[in-house]
Amino acid sequence: MLEILNAGTQSTLQDIGRPGYRHQGIPSGGAADTLNFALANWSVGNPWNSPAIECTMGGLHVKFKSNTVICICGAEMWAQINGKPLQMYKATPVKNGDILTLSYARDGCRAYLAIAGGLEGQAFLGSVATYLPAKLGGINGCALKSGDRLTLATRPISAPRTIPKGYIPRLSRHIILRVMAGPEFKTLTAESQRQLFVGLFEATAATDRMGTRLQSATEKPISIVPARPISMVSGPLLPGTLQTPPDGHPILALIDGHCTGGYPRALQVIRSDLWQAGQIGPGIRVSFRRCFDTEAQAILKGRNAFYAKAYGGLIEGFAF
Amino acid sequence: MIPIRSQTLLRPEILPFGEAAFLIDFKAPHFDAKITNHIHSLLAQFRTDSTCQDSTSKNSVWIEIVPGYNSLLVTFDPQTLDAAQALTYIQNVLRRPEIDQLTGKTIEIPVCYGGTLGPDIESVSKNNQLTPQDLITLHSENSYRVCMMGFVPGFTFLSEAPKALHHPRHPAPRLKVPAGSIGLAGWQTGIYGLETPGGWQIIGRTPLRIFDVTRESPFLIHSGDHVKFIPITRKEFDALLTSEAQKATPHKPKTFKQGRA
Numbered sequence: 001m002l003e004i005l006n007a008g009t010q011s012t013l014q015d016i017g018r019p020g021y022r023h024q025g026i027p028s029g030g031a032a033d034t035l036n037f038a039l040a041n042w043s044v045g046n047p048w049n050s051p052a053i054e055c056t057m058g059g060l061h062v063k064f065k066s067n068t069v070i071c072i073c074g075a076e077m078w079a080q081i082n083g084k085p086l087q088m089y090k091a092t093p094v095k096n097g098d099i100l101t102l103s104y105a106r107d108g109c110r111a112y113l114a115i116a117g118g119l120e121g122q123a124f125l126g127s128v129a130t131y132l133p134a135k136l137g138g139i140n141g142c143a144l145k146s147g148d149r150l151t152l153a154t155r156p157i158s159a160p161r162t163i164p165k166g167y168i169p170r171l172s173r174h175i176i177l178r179v180m181a182g183p184e185f186k187t188l189t190a191e192s193q194r195q196l197f198v199g200l201f202e203a204t205a206a207t208d209r210m211g212t213r214l215q216s217a218t219e220k221p222i223s224i225v226p227a228r229p230i231s232m233v234s235g236p237l238l239p240g241t242l243q244t245p246p247d248g249h250p251i252l253a254l255i256d257g258h259c260t261g262g263y264p265r266a267l268q269v270i271r272s273d274l275w276q277a278g279q280i281g282p283g284i285r286v287s288f289r290r291c292f293d294t295e296a297q298a299i300l301k302g303r304n305a306f307y308a309k310a311y312g313g314l315i316e317g318f319a320f
Numbered sequence: 321m322i323p324i325r326s327q328t329l330l331r332p333e334i335l336p337f338g339e340a341a342f343l344i345d346f347k348a349p350h351f352d353a354k355i356t357n358h359i360h361s362l363l364a365q366f367r368t369d370s371t372c373q374d375s376t377s378k379n380s381v382w383i384e385i386v387p388g389y390n391s392l393l394v395t396f397d398p399q400t401l402d403a404a405q406a407l408t409y410i411q412n413v414l415r416r417p418e419i420d421q422l423t424g425k426t427i428e429i430p431v432c433y434g435g436t437l438g439p440d441i442e443s444v445s446k447n448n449q450l451t452p453q454d455l456i457t458l459h460s461e462n463s464y465r466v467c468m469m470g471f472v473p474g475f476t477f478l479s480e481a482p483k484a485l486h487h488p489r490h491p492a493p494r495l496k497v498p499a500g501s502i503g504l505a506g507w508q509t510g511i512y513g514l515e516t517p518g519g520w521q522i523i524g525r526t527p528l529r530i531f532d533v534t535r536e537s538p539f540l541i542h543s544g545d546h547v548k549f550i551p552i553t554r555k556e557f558d559a560l561l562t563s564e565a566q567k568a569t570p571h572k573p574k575t576f577k578q579g580r581a
Binding site: 023296300 | 335336337338339340341343345348349350351363383384385386387388389390391392393395397398399402403468469470471472473474475477513514516531533538539542543
């Protein structure tokens with residue numbers, strides 16, 4: 001058992017979501033940064049998809065009511081146990097009565113707190129992932145709040161494990177996402193197409209698990225516009241789809257993003273880089289780099305060979 | 321871009337959508353009933369076609385099959401299926417003849433038009449030179465095809481509204497549109513299944529819960545169904561709202577079961 005003393009900016013219970021219901025308007029959702037989520041679970045000896053707490057921006061305070069093992073991965077939030085610094089990316093035993101405090105995120109925006117055995121939540125369509133717009137999963141479909149008590153679920157499958165050197169992902173306040181051209185990329189002006197790949201964007205305050213509205217990070221404004229006015233009807237979107245509304249400021253769909261939309265879909269973030277998009281918070285800089293389909297497939301193979309056990313990597317069951 | 325010749329006269333383009341999805345795009349800028357039929361036929365074929373099954377598990381290779389007004393998205397697991405193979409599966413399905421008899425249900429949706437539940441009915445009828453009663457008659461005498469669901473759970477995108485009801489959206493969206501609201505936007509009409517922000521002109525509200533987590537089958541409406549609106553009075557609305565609330569059961573916590581991976 002653990003108790004939330006302070007939920008911080010926004011903390012939610014997440015697993016790997018509920019794929020297969022986008023035709024009903026339900027995004028698969030789950031952890032925004034699957035890589036750090038998986039590493040935290042792996043380290044405490046859990047299956048990689050066990051429910052864990054996703055802390056956005058920081059401020060989470062937790063009191064443990066039993067002895068267990070925890071691991072924090074993702075954005076650096078100066079974690080402390082009873083006021084003493086806690087090393088990230090390292091499984092650490094905690095005792096009944098210990099208090100964990102997270103401060104404000106430095107690089108990136110989300111940290112994952114995994115607990116040996118995982119946490120219990122309310123399942124919907126096979127997942128306890130919290131989806132706030134429809135109040136699904138988690139505890140009554142809501143973000144965690146002070147006073148919430150979470151029950152430790154099952155027993156871990158393994159003893160705590162040490163994340164080997166070289167496997168800790170590097171986060172930065174400038175995120176570079178590799179992208180493929182989206183279905184309407186060619187409808188943009190040549191200058192807009194160029195700006196997408198040379199421009200430096202910044203996530204505005206309008207950023208959450210659903211998406212992030214981008215603007216130019218420099219004094220020179222960037223406007224991404226179609227070559228001629230186009231009439232579009234609503235069509236499917238995926239996490240990582242960059243849409244370009246008429247005001248010229250692109251919107252990047254994130255893990256809880258809308259399932260359909262009606263603006264030109266200019267870019268699609270490749271799977272290997274989607275976890276990084278989950279670290280975009282207000283003020284983080286974003287750049288896009290062009291990637292072609294065979295290249296994206298090769299990158300995916302390489303990344304999986306590193307992190308996915310089935311391909312010679314680290315974590316059982318995991319894949320980008 | 322690979323132009324594919326399907327059995328019908330419609331020739332969609334198959335576009336990569338990231339490395340693990342393809343968009344079958346009919347490229348029409350407006351609603352087109354013929355394309356909608358074809359997309360719903362494809363939706364059924366992609367779900368059930370035996371050529372799209374994994375040879376050992378017999379499960380469909382598609383993770384998501386998502387219809388849009390004029391396109392269909394299919395996603396797959398790039399670990400088990402490479403893009404070239406996925407493309408072959410898609411081409412096989414596109415070569416099949418369109419299904420003539422689509423099995424959509426007809427769902428009657430009671431709607432209380434106007435008043436506080438449909439605050440925009442007066443201005444929309446005035447701008448379109450109709451009386452509110454004409455608007456109600458026009459909107460409810462038609463039967464609509466459910467073209468797609470989304471952008472959020474329960475939002476129902478319907479086929480084209482009668483021409484006399486076409487009306488632009490609000491210039492700035494409302495911060496809150498209540499669940500069950502019936503709206504008009506351009507040529508579109510639809511149902512807000514959840515309370516969300518929204519810019520559609522709201523002409524009425526249904527007491528039915530289009531999406532309800534607590535119900536055994538949470539989804540009342542599926543793509544391919546037909547919707548018929550039945551005008552009801554405010555009194556009937558209130559009575560139905562109470563009985564809907566009674567049907568709902570509280571959320572029962574379930575223990576997470578390990579090992580989906």
